[in-house]
Amino acid sequence: MTRTQSRAGHREWIGLAVLTLPALLASMDLSVLFMAAPWLAADLAPTGTQLLWIMDAYGFLMAGLLLTMGALGDRIGRRRLLLIGAAAFGAASVLAAYAPTAELLVLARALLGIGGATLAPSTLALLRGMFTDATQRRVAIGVWTGAFTGGIALGPIAGGLLLEHFWWGSVFLINLPVMALLLVLGPVLLPESRDPDGGRFDLVSALLSIAAVLLVVHGVKELVHAGTGGWPAVLAGLALGALFVRRQLRLPDPLIDVRLFRGGGFSAAFGGYVVMIVGSAGLGYLAVQYLQVVLEIRPFTAALWQLPTVAATGIGIALTTTLVRWVRAAVLAGAALLVAAIGFLLVAQVDVGTSPATMVAAYSVATLGTGMLVPLAIDLIIGAAPPHRGGAAAGLSEAGSELGGALGIAVLGSIAAAVYRSEFTSGELPADATETVGGAVAAAGALPAALADALIADAQRAFTSGFTTAATVMAALLAITAVVVTTRLRRS
Structure with a gap:
């Protein structure tokens, strides 16, 4: 039986469960703070700008780095990047949970965003390698999709339940058991995969993609809150995006x-x-x-x-x-x-x-x-x-x-x-x-x-x-x- 026809066994399906949990938490962290905002605001007394960054820094950094992290995983190994990201995500969760100041919480949320950007593309790319049979792959992607999309809706619910019994920092500590499980079982259950002929990682392309995505996301958010105030950022992001595309067409090994x-x-x-x-x-x-x-x-x-x-x-x-x-x-x-x-x-x-x-x-x-x-x-x-x-x-x-x-x-x-x-x-x-x-x-x-x-x-x-x-x-x-x-x- 050829590799493209091979079917996944118990090991791969257990691996799917291990990959689904970090995808769930990565999306939950986009919304888990919705319920905790009043409590952390009372405790840390952030300014209005700081509170916005506490809420948005995670999503901004995650959005900006997804392309880069996906391409980086192809070159250094998707499992390796996933495990590095899991360790960073866990450490940033502890920092966020016990942050004594608003400034430190903004930093922690930014670090969570960087870690989150490694989780989603790495888990999805690993699934493709683990489930080579088309039917099984679609089932695996369906399970992953359900976890990732459901996490955004479950975030406020989980946050609300935790706040009934614990302090606001507890919404971050739920990440730790899952990241620990991933770090323990990942090397055992997940096969490493990478591009065997991966070329040089183009830093300029990475910076262009990050800047383009961040500017567009920031701009459209400003359009909601401040009317036309977000157009300069959107247009700048689109211009950088055009430069990114032009560079990819010219590179022998594009990002x-x-x-x-x-x-x-x-x-x-x-x-x-x-x-x-x-x-x-x-x-x-x-x-x-x-x-x-x-x-x-x-x-x-x-x-x-x-x-x-x-x-x-x-x-x-x-x-x-x-x-x-x-x-x-x-x-x-x-x-x-x-x-x-x-x-x-x-x-x-x-x-x-x-x-x-x-x-x-x-x-x-x-x-x-x-x-x-x-x-x-x-x-x-x-x-x-x-x-x-x-x-x-x-x-x-x-x-x-x-x-x-x-x-x-x-x-x-x-x-x-x-x-x-x-x-x-x-x-x-x-x-x-x-x-x-x-x-x-x-x-x-x-x-x-x-x-x-x-x-x-x-x-x-x-x-x-x-x-x-x-x-x-x-x-x-x-x-x-x-x-x-x-x-x-x-x-x-």
Whole structure:
């Protein structure tokens, strides 16, 4: 039996469990601080800027380094990089848990981001080498995807449960047992893999990719919070990205083989994946606000309401992993995007009086489509790259996810904010009240009860209108993408 036909045994499936846990924690750390922010703010008294960096430093560094770490793993060994990253992630978790000052916590979160950037592409690239049978590989990627996507929703829940009994630093200490397990079992269960002919690691390409991604992610975040203030960073990031692509085309051994995008199947899978992430991230950003501000559900309870959407993602993953044996990838990808589009149309029907169950049911249809597409797209992206470039391909897919997430929050958030501003009809109020629904709720606290109730009702109505408008726009984009992706995958 040839290597490409060989099937994984018990060792590989146990190894999958070992690889899934760090992927889960890497994504959980993106959101685990949501619940802990008030407690650490009271304890460390950070400035507003420091608090933003505490929340964002992890995601920024992780997004910026994914491409570089994926390519580095191809050269020095993916298992070696994973174990180095696990040790760094564990050490940074201890530093974060016991940080005595805000400045040190920002540093610890940045170090966590560097460690996290090694975990996702290394685990995904190792899976490709461990599961050479196509059917088994799709199952393994489905399990990995479920853990990585589910971790973002589980982060606030885990943080809330820990804060019921322990101090804010405990949200970081849950990383230690998993990293210790990985360091012990990794050398035993995980095979080393690298590019046998790995060329020189191009530092200039790495710096260009890091700067480009960081600037774009920072810029789109600024677009959400400060309107047009983020455009200089976005444009600068795109310019550096163009230089990065130009350099890759000229190098004999590029960091990323951008010629892969010339293949219709690869570009369709990557494009559909990014569009789906744009919708998922944007919907998640707006749905949490809708649950908390419009339906007036407490933060931890709102986090619990996310569990059905996680379950729907898992069902979508299982569905695609099963059906792909008999149904063409083009048909499945198009169907997944259409299911998500239907989910967004259902979300667009909510109003101020919608029950949480109805809202979450509509949201779950959208996440069902996400679960159907994401593992399929990742498998197509990873499978299109040569085996010796598995780490670079994994880093590229995860960088696409991070950029898509930032873009989704910026685009859908901007649409919702524009509609909110145009439909908010209350009288003369501070600028914050007319810009965000949270600002309106804060402004209402200083008003007499009758005026406060009217102001909040107006803000809730305007926000809901913006939310549903953004969902409608995204539904149309997903439907168009479904047609394009299906057509291009059929031709590839």
